[in-house]
Amino acid sequence: MKYFVLVATLLAVAVAMPFDIFEDEEGEQYYAVPVSREKRQTKWGATNTGFGVSHQGTILNSNNHQLDGSAYASKNWGSHGIKPDQFGGQLDYSHKPSGSSAFVGADRIPGYGTDVSAGLKQNLYQNKNFGVDVTGQYGRHFGGPGGTGKPQSGVFLNAHGTFKVERYKP
Structure with missing residues (x-):
């Protein structure tokens, strides 16, 4: 299962990255990857109760795509050894033009499971004051x-909006 998630994530990053192909005078081809x-x-x-550390950041950010990642580990004072008592991470992908997003994550406590x-x-409708999306988890x-x-698992239909409240003046 963990290898499937890793391969799927790497494949998604590779497909989402915009590559520009360049050719030199001898016909050799190169690709340019945007770096920011x-x-x-x-x-x-x-x-x-213990000590914890976390790290988060943006892995990829282009005009249309953003990939963020986070990881953490924690250690309880009373436990033995130097291995963390709990650790995990998450990848979050956003497709900026459509407002669609995806995530995959895992949390592990040794001896208690993962x-x-x-x-x-998926964003179904969006305007200035109202939006509708469908979510699957x-x-x-x-x-x-x-x-x-x-x-x-579940599938949810979400609606959100901003409403202006004005004082009633008879």
Whole structure:
């Protein structure tokens, strides 16, 4: 399952990247990949229960596509060893012109299993004050003392709008 998610993610990034092909005087072809420096953010902190670190940033940002990623790990003070007690990450993809998006993520607690989730959102209608979209989500727990759980999934229709409130003047 983890290899499928990795391959699907890499394939999605490769397909989404706009390549420009150039040819030199000898007929040799090259492709140019747009490069942009994006802000990345690393956070860490300690509480009375443990220590945690997270990192997030934009992996790809072009005129039409954006791919963001995040990862985290945490360690409880009372646990033994140096391995993290919980870790995970998520990739978020956005298609800017359509407002559509997708995500895939996983959270793992060694000894208790892994939670995997994925989702898609398709914008059906959008104007200045009102929008409608459809969302599909999937999640499943793998491994741990309770074993692999049943898949949890759903499809949702969402509507959102901005309304102007004015005071009534008789």
